[in-house]
Amino acid sequence: MKKVLVNSIMVAMVFLMIAPSVSAQSNSVSKDNSFKNGFSEKLIKEVDEYVKVAGNSYELSNLAELKTKISKNELDKMRKQIAETK
Numbered sequence: 001m002k003k004v005l006v007n008s009i010m011v012a013m014v015f016l017m018i019a020p021s022v023s024a025q026s027n028s029v030s031k032d033n034s035f036k037n038g039f040s041e042k043l044i045k046e047v048d049e050y051v052k053v054a055g056n057s058y059e060l061s062n063l064a065e066l067k068t069k070i071s072k073n074e075l076d077k078m079r080k081q082i083a084e085t086k
Contacts, residue, residue, distance in 0.1 A: 038077065046070060047078055058082050 039047075050066045051058050060066060060078065067075060 039081075043070065043074055047074075051078075051082075058085055 046069055047060075047066065050060050050062055052061045060082065070078075
């Protein structure tokens with residue numbers, strides 16, 4: 001009976017040591033999910049209305065207005081991503 005109690009306590013201790021690391025890993029995964037192809041969710045929402053489907057590919061529309069909403073670097077990344085989908 002004493003062995004069962006000692007073994008149970010050991011298993012509980014191991015579980016308590018592992019649980020925080022599993023929790024930390026799940027937090028880092030959720031942070032990574034806020035980026036898709038290197039773009040933040042915020043940027044994707046801002047650009048979404050300017051991305052149009054043209055046949056089997058995508059293209060940016062109303063570039064003059066879009067340039068006022070995002071940086072040149074972000075626009076260049078979007079253009080590169082769209083070019084890769086063609």
